[in-house]
Amino acid sequence: MKDSGRVQAAIDLLHEVVLAAKNNGAAAERIIASYFKTRRFIGSKDRRYIRDLVWDCIRLIGERPVSGRAAMLAMVDAGHVDAALFDGSEYGPAVIKDIEERAAPSILSAGLRQYFASIILQSDNVEEELSALLGRASLDIRAKNDAVIAQKITENLEQAAPIHNVPNGYRLDNGFNIIDHDLYKNGMVEVQDAGSQMIAHAANARPGMTVLDLCAGAGGKTLAMADAMSEGGLLKGRLIAADTNRARLQQIPDRAARAGYENIEQRLINPRRELEILGDLTGACDIVMVDAPCSGTGTWRRQPEGRWRLTPKILSQLTDLQFYLLRLAATLVKPGGAIIYATCSLLEDEGGKQIEGFLQSNKNFLPEKIDAALGRPHLNGRILTPFHDACDGFFYSRLRHKG
Numbered sequence: 274m275k276d277s278g279r280v281q282a283a284i285d286l287l288h289e290v291v292l293a294a295k296n297n298g299a300a301a302e303r304i305i306a307s308y309f310k311t312r313r314f315i316g317s318k319d320r321r322y323i324r325d326l327v328w329d330c331i332r333l334i335g336e337r338p339v340s341g342r343a344a345m346l347a348m349v350d351a352g353h354v355d356a357a358l359f360d361g362s363e364y365g366p367a368v369i370k371d372i373e374e375r376a377a378p379s380i381l382s383a384g385l386r387q388y389f390a391s392i393i394l395q396s397d398n399v400e401e402e403l404s405a406l407l408g409r410a411s412l413d414i415r416a417k418n419d420a421v422i423a424q425k426i427t428e429n430l431e432q433a434a435p436i437h438n439v440p441n442g443y444r445l446d447n448g449f450n451i452i453d454h455d456l457y458k459n460g461m462v463e464v465q466d467a468g469s470q471m472i473a474h475a476a477n478a479r480p481g482m483t484v485l486d487l488c489a490g491a492g493g494k495t496l497a498m499a500d501a502m503s504e505g506g507l508l509k510g511r512l513i514a515a516d517t518n519r520a521r522l523q524q525i526p527d528r529a530a531r532a533g534y535e536n537i538e539q540r541l542i543n544p545r546r547e548l549e550i551l552g553d554l555t556g557a558c559d560i561v562m563v564d565a566p567c568s569g570t571g572t573w574r575r576q577p578e579g580r581w582r583l584t585p586k587i588l589s590q591l592t593d594l595q596f597y598l599l600r601l602a603a604t605l606v607k608p609g610g611a612i613i614y615a616t617c618s619l620l621e622d623e624g625g626k627q628i629e630g631f632l633q634s635n636k637n638f639l640p641e642k643i644d645a646a647l648g649r650p651h652l653n654g655r656i657l658t659p660f661h662d663a664c665d666g667f668f669y670s671r672l673r674h675k676g
């Protein structure tokens with residue numbers, strides 16, 4: 274493939290990503306994968322070139338561009354792509370006109386910046402904090418809490434470096450193929466970002482408890498809590514994974530079986546009718562984990578096109594849902610029990626402000642200090658950021674029912 278053809282292919286892909294961002298469509302990663310799946314004739318070198326160009330371009334532009342071509346013109350303006358490649362050839366992009374709409378480079382839109390947590394906006398390193406949101410994500414794994422497994426990792430996975438201040442957390446080079454490693458296949462390690470691991474820790478789940486993971490997804494935090502609830506390799510107590518998304522929930526049995534936990538309950542719930550399925554747990558849970566749907570501003574390292582999706586309307590729908598889920602959790606937790614609220618977002622509305630609002634209208638709950646060496650305390654909870662903590666960005670809080 275000529276370079277001009279590669280640039281046009283990247284423009285086509287970017288255009289699909291722009292439309293998906295506008296219409297709440299598929300993630301960029303999925304779009305790129307399916308593009309190449311239907312074009313098997315594109316060789317591996319060309320694929321890599323096109324893929325890198327698309328990701329570099331997405332990272333460069335903070336605000337949704339009008340088109341794939343406008344996005345690529347920003348790459349030209351920034352000196353990353355040679356204007357001569359817009360050569361009007363059969364497979365190449367049309368020659369650049371004097372007046373053409375082009376995107377502008379930025380980390381994020383000016384309108385979005387104001388929503389970030391005050392601890393970031395008022396920090397001496399605000400620019401570094403914001404640029405780190407688009408940095409390269411690491412590949413983190415969580416090992417089962419077991420001295421024998423720790424020894425096996427030292428012996429058989431010498432590439433894994435223990436993550437400072439994250440118990441049982443290890444970091445690998447990004448491209449490392451952990452999925453085919455025996456330690457993964459045998460359920461001794463799971464892929465999980467260090468930040469997510471810290472949130473599961475904060476739940477402080479123990480054997481014998483009744484624990485509900487209300488937004489369990491594919492079970493990342495459920496499995497970490499199963500480990501904390503196990504004795505002699507067996508899960509003791511009740512661990513219930515609930516979610517409104519069937520496809521995500523269906524991934525839990527295989528993952529749980531690999532980790533050796535057969536008795537995790539799964540419940541598919543209907544949005545706004547959750548108590549039809551969860552009613553029996555009313556006032557019965559020692560811990561309710563609310564890992565709520567959010568804007569994902571803390572995970573832009575993995576999904577940088579998330580910046581092109583977020584609108585004030587979407588943010589407001591998300592904060593409404595988060596508040597609703599917090600109130601729902603309050604009815605499910607037992608007197609003396611705790612809610613762990615988390616979002617992979619660094620926006621105040623989805624973090625500290627959300628908890629403030631909840632505590633104002635739920636006088637039965639008190640925020641609890643979280644013992645953790647990673648992150649910083651912030652507004653009745655803790656905040657983790659890619660710049661400060663080298664993990665995805667999160668806000669999390671622990672709320673104790675007064676009993």
Ligand SMILES: C[S@@+](CC[C@H](N)C(=O)[O-])C[C@H]1O[C@@H](n2cnc3c(N)ncnc32)[C@H](O)[C@@H]1O
Pocket residue numbers: 469487488489490491492493494495515516517518521542543544545547564565566567
């Ligand atoms: C941040 S993700 C959870 C990630 C998961 N806890 C993990 O550690 O991998 C949020 C989840 O909330 C789910 N969700 C959305 N609306 C919900 C509702 N009304 N009740 C429960 N879960 C909901 C979504 O389907 C999504 O899987």
